[in-house]
Amino acid sequence: MPEAFEQDYPLQQLKQVTKSLNSGQFVQVRGMLAKTAPCDTALLLESSPHKIRRMLWQLVDPDVRGDVLEELSEDVRLGIIAQMEPEHIAAATEDMDDDDLGEVLRSLPDTVYQDVVSAMDSQDRERATQALSYQERSAGALMNSDTVTIRPDVTLDVVLRYLRLRGELPEGTDDLYVVDKHNCFLGALSLTTLLTNSSDKVVRDLMDEDCESIPISMDESDVAQLFERHNWISAPVVDDNAHLLGRITIDDIVDVIREDAEHSMLSLAGLDDEEDTFAPVLKSSQRRSIWLGVNLLTALLAAIVASFFENTLAILPILAVLNGIVPSMGGVAGSQTLTLVIRGIAVGHINQTNQRFLLLKELAIGALNGVIWSVLIAGVVALWQWDFKLGAVLAFAMFMNLVAAGIAGASIPLILKKMKIDPALAGSVVLTTVTDIVGIFAFLGTATWLLILTPIRNTT
Numbered sequence: 394m395p396e397a398f399e400q401d402y403p404l405q406q407l408k409q410v411t412k413s414l415n416s417g418q419f420v421q422v423r424g425m426l427a428k429t430a431p432c433d434t435a436l437l438l439e440s441s442p443h444k445i446r447r448m449l450w451q452l453v454d455p456d457v458r459g460d461v462l463e464e465l466s467e468d469v470r471l472g473i474i475a476q477m478e479p480e481h482i483a484a485a486t487e488d489m490d491d492d493d494l495g496e497v498l499r500s501l502p503d504t505v506y507q508d509v510v511s512a513m514d515s516q517d518r519e520r521a522t523q524a525l526s527y528q529e530r531s532a533g534a535l536m537n538s539d540t541v542t543i544r545p546d547v548t549l550d551v552v553l554r555y556l557r558l559r560g561e562l563p564e565g566t567d568d569l570y571v572v573d574k575h576n577c578f579l580g581a582l583s584l585t586t587l588l589t590n591s592s593d594k595v596v597r598d599l600m601d602e603d604c605e606s607i608p609i610s611m612d613e614s615d616v617a618q619l620f621e622r623h624n625w626i627s628a629p630v631v632d633d634n635a636h637l638l639g640r641i642t643i644d645d646i647v648d649v650i651r652e653d654a655e656h657s658m659l660s661l662a663g664l665d666d667e668e669d670t671f672a673p674v675l676k677s678s679q680r681r682s683i684w685l686g687v688n689l690l691t692a693l694l695a696a697i698v699a700s701f702f703e704n705t706l707a708i709l710p711i712l713a714v715l716n717g718i719v720p721s722m723g724g725v726a727g728s729q730t731l732t733l734v735i736r737g738i739a740v741g742h743i744n745q746t747n748q749r750f751l752l753l754k755e756l757a758i759g760a761l762n763g764v765i766w767s768v769l770i771a772g773v774v775a776l777w778q779w780d781f782k783l784g785a786v787l788a789f790a791m792f793m794n795l796v797a798a799g800i801a802g803a804s805i806p807l808i809l810k811k812m813k814i815d816p817a818l819a820g821s822v823v824l825t826t827v828t829d830i831v832g833i834f835a836f837l838g839t840a841t842w843l844l845i846l847t848p849i850r851n852t853t
Contacts, residue, residue: 406425406437410425410437410441411445414445414448414449419448422452423454426449426454431464434453434461434464435465438465438469438473439469443472446469447476450476458485459484459486459487462474462486462497463489463490463496467500470497470500471500471501474501479509479511480512482512483512483513486509486517486521487517490537491523491639492535492537494517495524496534498521499525527609531610531612532607532608532609532611532616533609533630533638534613535616535641536630536638536640537639537642538638539639539640540563540637540639541562541566541569542569542570542571543569543596544571544572544574544596545571545579545595546595546596547596548593548594548595548596549587549591549593549595552587552596553587553592565642566584566627567627568581568582568583569582570629570637571596571597576636576637577634577637578635578637579602580600580601580602581600581604582599582600583601605628606630606631606635606637607629607630608630608631608632608633609630609631609633613649614653615741616641616646617646617650617653620646625643627640627642687822691825691829692829694829694830695826695833698830698834699716701837702838705837715836716833716836716837718791719787719794719832719836720829720833722766722795722832723794723797723828724798724824724828726798726799726828727798727799727802727824727827727828730799731820731824734751734802734807734816735816735817738806743807752800752803755800755802756800756803759795759797760792760795760799762799763794763795766791766795767792770788770791771788774787782843783844786836786840786844787836789835790832790835790839793831793835794828794832794835797827798827798828798831801823801824801827805820805824
């Protein structure tokens with residue numbers, strides 16, 4: 394990266410570019426972008442408001458626009474593509490890897506997609522059709538077809554001469570894939586093995602026959618887990634008949650891991666992980682309003698439950714002061730469990746064999762936390778109001794809600810997963826509803842029974 398951009402990137406670069414644009418120094422900005430790597434140009438575009446972003450894109454060298462598009466988030470990419478003519482989009486995708494080509498084309502509106510494909514030459518059109526034939530978020534969608542294959546019956550000397558004739562290897566190559574005459578995957582020969590053994594040895598004797606291949610239909614999150622567990626740099630992809638179709642490289646897996654992490658984090662807040670930070674106000678407001686509306690409905694549901702105890706609150710106003718403590722504690726405890734369970738599902742730690750143990754564990758944690766915090770809050774309230782019955786009521790409600798929060802936090806993601814609903818997106822809303830209703834009902838219901846109805850019965 395140029396020295397001027399080394400510190401506080403992208404803030405320093407953004408300031409410099411914005412200053413140059415505002416002063417009309419477009420040639421200077423074009424020169425800056427020409428010296429900037431495509432990934433850094435993409436970061437600069439994503440860090441810029443819409444007006445600056447439009448001007449910057451016009452100054453990006455057309456020869457590297459495809460590389461920049463690959464690096465952009467979907468929302469930003471769509472905004473930029475909306476400014477481009479179909480033939481320019483087709484030109485930008487010419488040198489893209491198959492997986493990146495498929496990702497870009499999938500993000501296009503149908504009308505734009507048809508125009509872009511029509512503007513492609515026959516070779517790129519065939520690549521596009523093949524890339525889009527695989528299911529989204531599958532191993533096929535991540536795969537590149539740029540593999541180097543060799544036969545098992547040749548010597549290493551033949552392999553080395555073949556590689557010299559090729560002149561170059563695909564980026565990220567660490568293995569050569571061994572196939573038979575039907576292109577069925579047999580194993581892998583690492584470059585390390587190739588370079589450190591005698592040239593007269595035969596590939597069959599040195600290849601790794603236990604090299605694990607990835608089914609074309611495997612989900613990309615499962616592929617990422619395999620890469621993480623085995624520390625792979627690349628891995629072959631095969632169809633149901635073991636025919637070699639391509640390979641997946643670590644750079645694509647890094648993107649999958651980052652996207653999954655962003656999805657889990659932002660979904661908990663009801664946000665889209667691909668949302669543009671500088672999207673127009675109306676567009677961002679519409680997206681966020683959906684989950685604000687859902688949250689309002691759950692809050693109204695909790696308020697309805699509280700309304701059943703209006704007479705109780707009128708008789709003992711102190712209950713209104715304390716009513717928020719129990720749901721709040723339950724919400725925090727449940728969110729802790731929910732987050733851990735969602736993470737466990739995402740990384741593959743939770744399965745059918747250990748779900749029962751997990752539920753029992755979270756039940757025990759909820760009960761232990763319930764005892765500790767209910768005793769503490771009971772003591773504080775009893776000394777504060779000098780009312781030990783009120784302290785006991787709050788303690789019981791706290792215990793019940795923390796137990797319910799532990800069970801709900803563990804079970805809700807598992808139930809949503811079985812229902813094919815994203816736990817990260819819907820889990821927090823459901824959990825909040827449970828802890829609010831249980832907390833309010835347990836506190837006000839117990840208070841009504843123990844502090845109001847019981848004394849009345851005793852006096853009569």
